[in-house]
Amino acid sequence: MKVLLTGSTGYIGRRLKQKLLEDKNIKLRLLVRNKKSVCELEKKVEIIEGDTFNKDALKIALQDVDTAYYLIHSLSNENYKDLDKISAQNFLDVAVECGVKRIIYLGGLGVKNDDTSEHLLSRIETGEILSSNKNVQTIWFRAGVIIGSGSASFEIIRNLTEKLPVMTTPKWVNTIAQPIAIDDVLSYLQEAINLETKENLIVDIGSKALSYKEMMIGTANALGLKRVIIPLPFMSINISSYWLNLFTPVPFSVAKALIEGLKSEVTIQNDHAKKYFPQIQPISYEDSVRNAIKEIEENQVISRWNDTANGVWEKNSSNEISQALYMDRKEADISHIQAQKVYQAFTSIGGENGWFAFDFLWELRGFIDKMIGGVGLKRGRRSQCDLRISDCLDFWKVVDLKENERLLLYAQMKLPGEAWLEFKIKDNKLIQSAYFYPKGVFGRLYWYSLVPLHYFIFKNMINSIIKKASTL
Known part of the structure; x- marks a missing residue:
């Protein structure tokens, strides 16, 4: 089976690439902006240089492909919503032209309403575009808080928990979400290649529903720490963004996008994960934290949230x-x-x-x-x-x-x-x-x-x- 992987230098893509390389039944092809981003050991795969805004490069990349992974977003750009729409539509149009059978996309948990953040709204709109043509099947996974070494969500929660014994936190800590371990996300993405169904699917994935306060306490337990969290009765998106900017590795722009997404709950809306992937049993939140900490301690971090080049290595x-x-x-x-x-x-x-x-x-x-x-x-x-x-x-x-x-x-x-x-x-x-x-x-x-x-x-x-x- 010929598989195209986009976003292979990003947090999810880098890890998925390793799993796909181990599958002898897959002939893997990568679409990357710059070949320098591919490690020497990975250069045995076919590499196409280009991006989703270049239709000529897309036609080469998607030619004769059976399944294509779409793991792309433009959050680092100010006009990311418009860019995400153009990127998704280009990808879909060329996929149809090249006869691609299946697109696998990873977006965010959540539904459209008045509280939906711009970031999540963009991820939803991307999924809707990719699912809009009946000539290509789209399996659209939706995940909430991804917990793994190097993930933005985990870096934020871990840094706050480690550095602040007592936290006075805005009311967003009571927002409910369904976290999921990075290894479980990768399992769903990999298993979707051989899924025996021809219909478009939206598959919500996650483990037990928890508030962000419970996640912080769970992180403290996994780290062997005792923490006191005192929620305050207001949201304070800007204040929280500056707070995260100061105490965690994420810059203000990323922190604000994430905090805006905490206004509304992000929980599973369907049972398709259990129905179509019964073999995958998501691990608990605390176990996912322990796995992430172990990778960090053993210097086995494969990817981080900030791996994406954002135009840096495209420079001459x-x-x-x-x-x-x-x-x-x-x-x-x-x-x-x-x-x-x-x-x-x-x-x-x-x-x-x-x-x-x-x-x-x-x-x-x-x-x-x-x-x-x-x-x-x-x-x-x-x-x-x-x-x-x-x-x-x-x-x-x-x-x-x-x-x-x-x-x-x-x-x-x-x-x-x-x-x-x-x-x-x-x-x-x-x-x-x-x-x-x-x-x-x-x-x-x-x-x-x-x-x-x-x-x-x-x-x-x-x-x-x-x-x-x-x-x-």
């Missing part, structure tokens, strides 16, 4: 760096150290490992970034022991990675311009370069105001990398 970084007006470059001789060890040292940067020195300055910059709606340092690293293209590294994004040769990071903090940080091994030298392309006068003032700090920070950084490499 080589061209953009060449246009940078300002650069801070440091070089060090590494002829006495193996290149592999130097590479291992500079790819260990960030997250719990820190920035070698002056960590308090990096933390201050991360705090300021959070206060102005940026991503801050709280995203950390997916894994403390390895990197891959698309990984978030605090407020940076890995946009290029060549083993024993190069690491290129693109800045995602709030800046009056664009910035890159590069580590490169060449001719027995470690070359560390910071590039900045300013926007307007303020961008130039920003760079010059930081020149004194850059001198100490970047000089110490390259020396610390060499020192660490010498001890490996």
Whole structure:
């Protein structure tokens, strides 16, 4: 069976891709914006470069495909509702043209009403578009709070629970939802390939219904903590969004979209999961939390909510760096150290490992970034022991990675311009370069105001990398 997977660099798609690769009865094809986002071990599958806004690329990707997974959304864009409609309609039109038999889509639990958030409404409208043509069967899964290492919902609940022994919370903590473990979501998605039915289906999935307060208490139990939660009698979407922005890894824009969705309950509306997938028995909320914590502790996090590129690695970084007006470059001789060890040292940067020195300055910059709606340092690293293209590294994004040769990071903090940080091994030298392309006068003032700090920070950084490499 030929299967197309879209969204394979996202949170769900990356994990589903691993499962599909293990199925010998499937010939897998990926549609990705940039082939660099695909790991070397996965390049044995057919890869089509493009997106759902390019119909020519879609025709190539969907040609001769039996089943296509649609795991795409445009939440990071301001006009995501319009983009989601265009994307879904393009996908459906080309799928019909290419004779695709089945589309499998993952959306959100919930129904249309006056309290439906824009984010959920967009997911519902996407499902309606994909289900609108009788020539292609659509299996539309609807899930609520997905619990797994790296999921946005779990990161929020875990961070609040770990950091705040006593919480005064808005009334949204009493909203009822039906959480589900990421492994159970993947099981439904995978089993849907061989489902023996020809009708369109909406399949609501989830475990026991819980309030968000009960989820926080369940998380505390799984972590062995005691927490006190005091609900307040108001909703405060904006205040809650800033609160989540401050205490969790998610930026303000994501936090607000999630909080707006907490105005109404999201519960299962049909019994199709039990009827069509009786072999899947969703695990309990606390067990899903324990599984997620175990993956984190063992550095086995396959994907995170912020894996999606959001246009970052689609940039031609080589061209953009060449246009940078300002650069801070440091070089060090590494002829006495193996290149592999130097590479291992500079790819260990960030997250719990820190920035070698002056960590308090990096933390201050991360705090300021959070206060102005940026991503801050709280995203950390997916894994403390390895990197891959698309990984978030605090407020940076890995946009290029060549083993024993190069690491290129693109800045995602709030800046009056664009910035890159590069580590490169060449001719027995470690070359560390910071590039900045300013926007307007303020961008130039920003760079010059930081020149004194850059001198100490970047000089110490390259020396610390060499020192660490010498001890490996």
